[in-house]
Amino acid sequence: MTEVSVDSAAETGGCPIAYPSLESVACPYPIFAEQLEQGLQEPEGDGPYLVSRHETITHVLKHPEIFSSTTDLNAEAQPGWEASVFSSDPPDHTVKREIAHRTLKPGRLKAYGPMIEEIIEGLIDDFIDDGEVEFVGQFANLMSSEVMFRLLDISREEAGWVAGVTFEGIGARFLPHSMQLQQEADGARLNEFMLDVVRRRMENLGDDTISELIRGHRERTGEDDIDYLAVEASVFLLGGVLTTAHLTGTAMRLLLAHPDQMAAVRADYSLIPNMLEEAMRFESPLQFMPRVTLEDTELEGVSIPAKSELILVYAAANRDEKQFPQADRFDIRRDGVRRHFGFGLGTHFCLGAPLARLEGKVAYESLFNRIDNIRLADPEDDGGYINSAFNRGPATLRLKFDRVVG
Ligand code: HEM
CATH class of the missing domain: 3.30.43.20 (Uridine Diphospho-n-acetylenolpyruvylglucosamine Reductase; domain 2)
Structure with missing residues (x-):
């Protein structure tokens, strides 16, 4: 170090x-x-x-x-990750990325729009009568995990625990030993879970991301490689949950700290996409x-x-x-x-960037439509950051707000 x-x-x-x-x-x-x-x-x-x-x-x-990208730092992070799109180089990477990209192409993304909106409106419904919310736990984490669960066609009952875990990826090497052990245990649990999901999905393909990965791999190699597919599915799940939650939470935190900019973006929703990019730049989730x-x-x-x-x-x-x-x-x-x-650059540029951008945009439009006068519940308590050097995002964010009337 x-x-x-x-x-x-x-x-x-x-x-x-x-x-x-x-x-x-x-x-x-x-x-x-x-x-x-x-x-x-x-x-x-x-x-x-x-x-x-x-x-x-x-x-x-x-x-x-x-x-x-075939670094030992990646290989150490999660067992089997060296085979994933994330950790491979061209020409292998090019083929894996094309398959992984199939469910995130613009046409598909358009179809996800109403689903994302429904999830977000439902989450706001759940807290709007309370006049307060713990924004990270009750909104940002639930939003990003629910979207990924729907894409992968897995349920919150079986996978909800993933949303609560900070998977460090390559950051694990820089953690104290006890946390490294916890990371290994969480990684093994996720791998077991995904092996089971992929095994079941192979019998019954649908139009979800995991089915696309299985189909793509069959086309490419003529066989099923369950270990590889479980890793690739895990990359998707982990790639999309905490990161997008952190972007959403960080943006709120920054807007609260800059009330003039909060007012500007509320008054002109066309500023939301650039606001999200600036939040990514300012406090990068990875x-x-x-x-x-x-x-x-x-x-x-x-x-x-x-x-x-x-x-x-x-x-x-x-x-x-x-x-x-x-x-x-x-x-x-x-x-x-x-x-x-924030999303990288070049051959490994984040495949989920359009999805994360869409989630953030819909989230802020819906929030601004429905709640106003958003403020810290306790002005002395901004909740701090999660305990991770690799991921950056608010640990908690307790807010109060008024309902938009009319
Ligand atoms: C704000 C949210 C997100 C952030 C900050 C983020 C960040 C990143 C970064 C920095 C990379 C590049 C890694 C490198 O340079 O080696 C990356 C790659 C990747 N991301 Fe994201 N990501 C986000 C959302 C998502 C979502 C929603 C998904 C899935 C739907 C996803 C899936 C992936 C995948 C599969 C790769 C590997 C691409 C490749 O290696 O070719 N990400 N992400």
């Missing part, structure tokens, strides 16, 4: 500054500023290189033939991604040997002043905000 030296303790709020680590959760931005200033950080021992600058990360993501070098190469004038692990700190690059002037300012009207790495 790379130690980042920050001159002033006041700048970091006095928190420890190893990155990535759980300790950096409370105050990552001064650490990112330091990383951006210093540039590429070489590892101590066998740790990863830290890459933070926007320009350098763009270069890395545009050269998958050198910077591979903070970093790994790569490994397939050959000797160079970044920022530093020689990097083959087989080196890299951590691409997307959340730091999203605060790079060279790309985003006044990067520490939340600005829902920011030009060029889509250059953020």
Whole structure:
């Protein structure tokens, strides 16, 4: 793990500054500023290189033939993940991605619209009479998990527990040992569950995402590979639940902290998509991604040997002043905000981005239509962040509101 030296303790709020680590959760931005200033950080021992600058990360993501996704950091994260679309390289990746993309194409997405709206309106119905809501637990998490459950055709009764778990993926390596053990247990439980779902689904294909994955794999190889399919289905489920919930929760948190921008976006719904992108940039739900070098190469004038692990700190690059002037300012009207790495870039660009964007848009339109004067239930308590260096999002967000009348 790379130690980042920050001159002033006041700048970091006095928190420890190893990155990535759980300790950096409370105050990552001064650490990112330091990383951006210093540039590429070489590892101590066998740790990863830290890459933070926007320009350098763009270069890395545009050269998958050198910077591979088949990294041990991914393989360590969940058993079998090395086979997934997420962790493979072209040409294997190209085929897997085409199959995975089938259920997320624009035509399908259009059809999901009414389903998403129905879920969101139902969730608002459930709390609107109370005048208050714990926005993360009663809305954001339930929304994103319900959408993924419907796509995969699995029920909340059997899979609801997944929505409550922080799957760390590659972040697991940077957790304390006891949490690593918990991650392994959760990963094994998810894998067992998915093996069972895929086994049953093979007997009875439908038009859900898991059935599409099974069909695509049969077309490609002529057989059923249950272990691979369970992993791919898990990537979908995990890819879409916590991330989208965090985007939704983070956007609310930021709007509450910027009442003028809350008023502006309420008055003009056409600002909602850019507001969501700015929230993604400002507090990226996935903070970093790994790569490994397939050959000797160079970044920022530093020689990097083959087989080196890299951590691409997307959340730091999203605060790079060279790309985003006044990067520490939340600005829902920011030009060029889509250059953020919240969804990655290039060959592995998030397949679920259009779905996450749609969920966020419908969520905020519906919320603004029905509740007003949204405020923290306790002005002193913004709920804090979840305990994870890899995922970033509000732990809880207790709100009060008035009902929109008329
Ligand atoms: C706000 C919500 C989301 C965020 C922040 C997010 C973030 C990301 C990022 C950063 C990547 C790129 C990984 C890399 O660079 O190696 C990615 C890939 C991926 N995401 Fe998302 N994601 C979100 C929503 C979703 C949803 C809703 C789904 C599923 C429906 C999904 C499925 C995937 C898949 C399958 C990949 C792998 C693509 C590939 O490797 O070719 N994501 N996501």
